[in-house]
Amino acid sequence: MTERTSSSTVGIDAIALAAPRTYLDLVDLASARGVPSDKYTKGLGAIRMAIAGRHEDPVSLGTDAASRLFARGGIDPSRIGYVAVGTETGIDHSKPIASYVHGLLGLPPSCRVFDTKHACFGGTAALMGALEWIASGAARGRSALVVCADIARYALGSPGEPTQGAGAVALLVSERPRLLELEIGHTGTFARDVHDFWRPLSRRDALVDGHFSVSCYLDAVAGAFGAWRDEDVRRGGDPLARTAYHVPYVKMAKKADRHRAIACEGLDEAAAEARFAREVAPSLAFAAEVGNVYTGSLYMALAALLHAEAHVLEGARVGLFSYGSGCVAEFFAGRVAAGAAGFARELALDEPLRDRVRLDFDAYEAIRRADGDEPAGVTAGSAVDLPSDRCAFVGIDAAERRVYRRASPASAPRPEGSVARIAAA
Ligand code: CAA
Numbered sequence: 001m002t003e004r005t006s007s008s009t010v011g012i013d014a015i016a017l018a019a020p021r022t023y024l025d026l027v028d029l030a031s032a033r034g035v036p037s038d039k040y041t042k043g044l045g046a047i048r049m050a051i052a053g054r055h056e057d058p059v060s061l062g063t064d065a066a067s068r069l070f071a072r073g074g075i076d077p078s079r080i081g082y083v084a085v086g087t088e089t090g091i092d093h094s095k096p097i098a099s100y101v102h103g104l105l106g107l108p109p110s111c112r113v114f115d116t117k118h119a120c121f122g123g124t125a126a127l128m129g130a131l132e133w134i135a136s137g138a139a140r141g142r143s144a145l146v147v148c149a150d151i152a153r154y155a156l157g158s159p160g161e162p163t164q165g166a167g168a169v170a171l172l173v174s175e176r177p178r179l180l181e182l183e184i185g186h187t188g189t190f191a192r193d194v195h196d197f198w199r200p201l202s203r204r205d206a207l208v209d210g211h212f213s214v215s216c217y218l219d220a221v222a223g224a225f226g227a228w229r230d231e232d233v234r235r236g237g238d239p240l241a242r243t244a245y246h247v248p249y250v251k252m253a254k255k256a257d258r259h260r261a262i263a264c265e266g267l268d269e270a271a272a273e274a275r276f277a278r279e280v281a282p283s284l285a286f287a288a289e290v291g292n293v294y295t296g297s298l299y300m301a302l303a304a305l306l307h308a309e310a311h312v313l314e315g316a317r318v319g320l321f322s323y324g325s326g327c328v329a330e331f332f333a334g335r336v337a338a339g340a341a342g343f344a345r346e347l348a349l350d351e352p353l354r355d356r357v358r359l360d361f362d363a364y365e366a367i368r369r370a371d372g373d374e375p376a377g378v379t380a381g382s383a384v385d386l387p388s389d390r391c392a393f394v395g396i397d398a399a400e401r402r403v404y405r406r407a408s409p410a411s412a413p414r415p416e417g418s419v420a421r422i423a424a425a
Pocket of ligand 1: 036038039040042043044120159160161162163196197208209210211213214217246247248249251252292294323324325
């Protein structure tokens with residue numbers, strides 16, 4: 001790997017996803033809750049939502065996504081010098097998820113390793129740090145691993161319930177990226193102290209002021225996009241061909257693009273509708289299958305867009321909108337790299353969404369009601385109900401440490417030099 005030069009581009013070199021093994025069909029949820037199914041499938045745009053089982057958590061999902069990234073992307077893990085996990089679903093007040101992922105993947109000891117938290121914005125905070133780490137020259141030719149991993153949970157029977165989900169997205173951030181060259185330093189930001197969505201330390205389910213959260217999101221679109229556009233006009237940027245949004249549920253991306261079109265850009269209703277169909281809808285297929293994945297949601301939309309359309313987007317400019325409740329938002333853009341279509345095909349981005357198991361409603365409720373009953377007193381050899389190629393949360397040992405099983409390599413941290421074998425795992 002060569003040193004960075006001033007003409008280097010920096011951005012997203014590779015993407016991989018992980019999703020829980022099981023999902024709930026929204027028609028089944030609607031029927032159990034006595035709600036017309038169209039409210040969920042058309043009103044919210046949700047088809048299925050991923051449900052994490054008792055052996056799946058942000059560590060196991062994040063590790064699976066990163067492991068797939070290395071294997072599918074042909075990436076040598078010894079190139080990594082920065083491991084950041086964006087998450088809302090913390091598992092410990094102190095030890096970060098990134099440390100587990102770093103250990104389970106056997107990444108080099110010479111890494112900066114940490115978690116970032118700001119509701120659904122944590123992944124973008126990690127990505128921005130990675131871009132600046134590389135652009136500053138501090139990376140010295142190394143790449144950054146950014147993982148977004150979350151389980152979105154609301155109370156059973158609450159309005160938020162049909163907008164749950166779970167999953168992880170891993171991004172490799174590098175010079176001369178093979179997928180998306182990002183425009184470092186050209187972003188529009190917006191922040192405001194609001195209680196639209198929050199999760200006190202004692203709770204596993206989020207609390208949300210649902211309709212207020214929608215209006216906070218829309219205000220943030222106007223604020224962040226407006227700031228980005230003012231700077232873009234000054235720079236003489238070319239038009240965006242597509243935009244990927246944070247997708248708490250599919251309809252929200254439509255509301256966001258409509259608000260931008262009508263309130264910020266002066267389009268009429270028909271033009272806004274046509275633009276959504278052309279420029280945003282292609283990014284929403286994975287979100288309809290998985291639901292909200294909080295920090296990973298924007299990057300899952302980007303993955304869906306590249307999966308569906310990279311062949312017509314090489315050289316085109318794509319906008320990205322990240323929103324974290326609380327709140328903060330950022331609008332930024334990138335250019336799809338030459339050759340991205342062929343590489344996106346090799347990444348098989350939709351593979352983790354195939355061959356999942358449909359839960360019936362009772363099984364879903366049983367999983368949710370058992371939330372928090374983590375197996376105690378386990379050892380690394382304790383049984384788990386996941387295929388052996390998946391990383392699994394085994395439970396809590398006698399010293400209250402979380403225990404994970406990963407088929408290969410062993411779950412214990414490994415010395416630098418032994419890591420190349422991971423790519424073949
Ligand atoms: N057929 C078709 N459509 C129907 C219907 C039917 N039978 N019944 C209702 N609908 C439509 C409604 O018209 C509505 O559409 P519009 O929004 O276009 O008007 C849609 O279905 C939803 O109906 P309601 O607004 O009545 O639904 P609700 O009050 O039960 O809750 C919600 C909706 C507030 C989004 C709720 O699901 C929620 O609280 N979700 C969690 C919070 C969330 O996702 N907020 C998003 C912004 S915050 C964020 O982005 C951060 C994050 O990730 C959480």
